[in-house]
Amino acid sequence: MTTIEEAVKLRERRDDAYGSLTQVFAKTDLPRLRRTSWAWNITDAGGSIFVVREARTYDDAEEAAQSIEMTFRALTDETYRVEVSKKTRRSLGYLAQNEVPLGRKPELTDADLAKIRALHDRGLGYTAIGIVMAKVQKKDGKVINRSAETIKRALSGEYESREAYERRSREARQRMAARAVLGLETTKEKN
Incomplete structure (x- = not known):
């Protein structure tokens, strides 16, 4: 299985053929949950999401505590990622403005x-x-x-x-x- 979307489709095909015996289990980081909607499809379909960094499993879409925690953590992690991206962009802009060479060093001496x-x-x-x-x-x-x-x-x-x-x-x-x-x-x- 290469992508989460393919895993969900595979599960749907297996469910059609064998009944609801299979479960999709995805390993991810929370910032990815906020940027895509596949997480909700997995938990709604009865699958589990394992967040690697926190060693935490989200497996029940109807449990309010899990939904709120996953949403809140994903939102704060996404906000942090965006802030780090802005800070990096500002820093690189400042270095370029001050004529500091950026990029890989030349190989030839x-x-x-x-x-x-x-x-x-x-x-x-x-x-x-x-x-x-x-x-x-x-x-x-x-x-x-x-x-x-x-x-x-x-x-x-x-x-x-x-x-x-x-x-x-x-x-x-x-x-x-x-x-x-x-x-x-x-x-x-x-x-």
Whole structure:
């Protein structure tokens, strides 16, 4: 069974064939209950919902205490999730506004970029350089060639090295810290 909706449909098909002998049992977290209506379908049909984080089972749709508790907990958890999402969005916006680089660090170092330039000076093409500069994936140890597009960007100067990225990040964070702690303005803000 891959989704809850499929489980409910499977139960309905089994009930038609064998009578009401089967029970759907779903494991979930409460925030998911609030965002979807499948929980009520399961308990109304006689199924059970097991909330993993609390080790609590909801199995009776007509019991007021369970319905109220499930609704209230799902609502508060959903509200918390929304607040965390807003806070994260605000924080990322603040970092972007202060020119802190976001996203994954570049893989190629200054030494790698110098090696790419040296190989290109020797007459190797983009694909050949990509083969020489292959990388090993961490998750499965597979060797993957660098793309010709990455090699082109490295040769044209568009590719930022890992050291340049870290330097830019450090400088932006230091400017932010100076503004926050000392109340200083940067030269960019004065203009």
